[in-house]
Amino acid sequence: MEKKYTDFRNNIYQKISGYVPGEQPESNDWIKINTNENPYPPSPSVVRVLQELAKNPSLLRKYPNPNGEPLRSSLANMYNLKPENFIVTNGSDEALSLIVRIFLDQTRTAAAPEITYSLYQTLVMSVGAKYIHAPMKNYTILNVSPEALEESGADVVFLSNPNAQTGEFIPLNILEKLISKSKKLWVIDEAYNDFVDIKPSSFLHILKEHENVIVVRTFSKSHSMAGMRIGYAASVNPVIMQGFLTGKDSYNEDVVSILTGKASLEDGEYLHKVIQSVQLERTRMMTEFLDRNFLVLPSEANFLLIQPPESKKAHDILLKLKEQKILVRHFNSPLLAKYLRISIGTKEENNELLKAIDFIVSS
């Protein structure tokens, strides 16, 4: 007879399920292009910080700076804002989690595009708020409709820019026009923004005039630091920032992440080089897939959403790639069933992928 355990969870947690991240194999013999990690190592300046800390381990025994300094001030310098406009977080996921807890509740509603980072929905549900899928503008190439977000009637809207899964980038001038007239709180998640070709691409550059915007960013993608859990949120609205300070754990970011994050941020030259390599490979891979009669969505991120030619099923290809130790991503949602999402790897990894796909498609 099975033991029956008491369910102490609150009413909401008894009903919801968590976000399911992409697979993380333990061994290193995979071509892992399923979770949009950067294929290049972090900046050499990150290594120097680790070496310094190894010489001075007593730094670890003390609590870190509660405001993520000196990383916070470094961010403020870079974007010509004030340190108090930033909160450093344990990955951008923590920033998103704080946002739902501080700005939503069971009486409020959030909206996000029908196709986007599904964590938004998971988080919104976890505080009992209502979640609206704002319809896409176009169901073939899955364009985001910022207007549908504005017209959704939600209190808070989430916009991933470039959009998660599709890679579409909404230019700043279009967003600004809409947001200037909006009464909603806009959360602009710029996880992939550093990979955009058109500059300036970050809303941070025009944040000053918009008190109804929170920009969320991460070091996981462009800075090659997913393992370090470094993110941040920025707003010029002091009431929003007060909310973050009230809601966050006192010491929410560790000292190694703070110091390596600062070092990486200040090595702009290396970052630029890495981003350029990813952009070049992205362009090449788009062409390669188009040559093979795949539908390829125009992407400004470090991944491509691709649809294999009619007869081949996306999920079958994923399984066959897995047999060859290549991990890509497939999403269960009906709108994405025909697609695969592949992260841009190194040139060698990308060539391996193409070779494997050619073999699968021809057999």
Next chain:
Amino acid sequence: MEKKYTDFRNNIYQKISGYVPGEQPESNDWIKINTNENPYPPSPSVVRVLQELAKNPSLLRKYPNPNGEPLRSSLANMYNLKPENFIVTNGSDEALSLIVRIFLDQTRTAAAPEITYSLYQTLVMSVGAKYIHAPMKNYTILNVSPEALEESGADVVFLSNPNAQTGEFIPLNILEKLISKSKKLWVIDEAYNDFVDIKPSSFLHILKEHENVIVVRTFSKSHSMAGMRIGYAASVNPVIMQGFLTGKDSYNEDVVSILTGKASLEDGEYLHKVIQSVQLERTRMMTEFLDRNFLVLPSEANFLLIQPPESKKAHDILLKLKEQKILVRHFNSPLLAKYLRISIGTKEENNELLKAIDFIVSS
């Protein structure tokens, strides 16, 4: 004319204020005995991990293990439990924050001793739950009453063991007797538990039989790793653990913290040495303060709660110590107004403190 900003915060966040941690001065010329940090550096094995990571920075570009492995399995081995009984968290504060979000809501009530870690109340209020101060057993030496917690009528009770601020340890057999008959969810916060003289001191050793208990622990105190933000929660109730998995961020602990935490955990010899040094200094400092006619609460933690002789005011002494670059802690709550809390420092730091206090008291 001052600009008026829109308040997007939910109704709860418009009313509450955050936890205020102890002061963290930037410079290193302070004797900092205000936040119960360990005065000794972390284990040499932690340094070796940092050196290894500096040689292999590509590890940082990938997401960390979502379950905090291999630290989680190492914890399971140590306490003869299963890996799935543990969740690794970004400091024990994250574990506590998850607990209020998963097991409380606006219809539920939490209780904690009147004198304890004030973060419990801050967190409970942040989800709109009711908070009950369970009265102390004795208002001179501020004894915790576990019976008052059980009789509080709360759904969830928080017990810091040893208790924060006072250092009192409730023996396991007393707790077990009460908890075996309890229908409540008990959260036993063992932040200071490694410093207890009587062994076994951790509820983890008897956790198997108690599905209504969550044990919360941290690497910030005994492991000298406050800067790394490593904590964990443990329960043998799979429904509780499911709640944690649903509520936590996918990658809530970074790879450097996971790997250095494991290294520290497995260096039991160094840990033992550090704990013994703190215990020895604790005994010496108790005697020193008693010799000076201070009231000293019996403490099993790495701090002492002391009350200066009648004529001297605690807060005045704090200010005068600060002039001499010695930071101690004072709490505003009426029951603690006459006390100072001092962390156990190195022998040299403790001697400096005694010298400074002798000077202040005699002048």
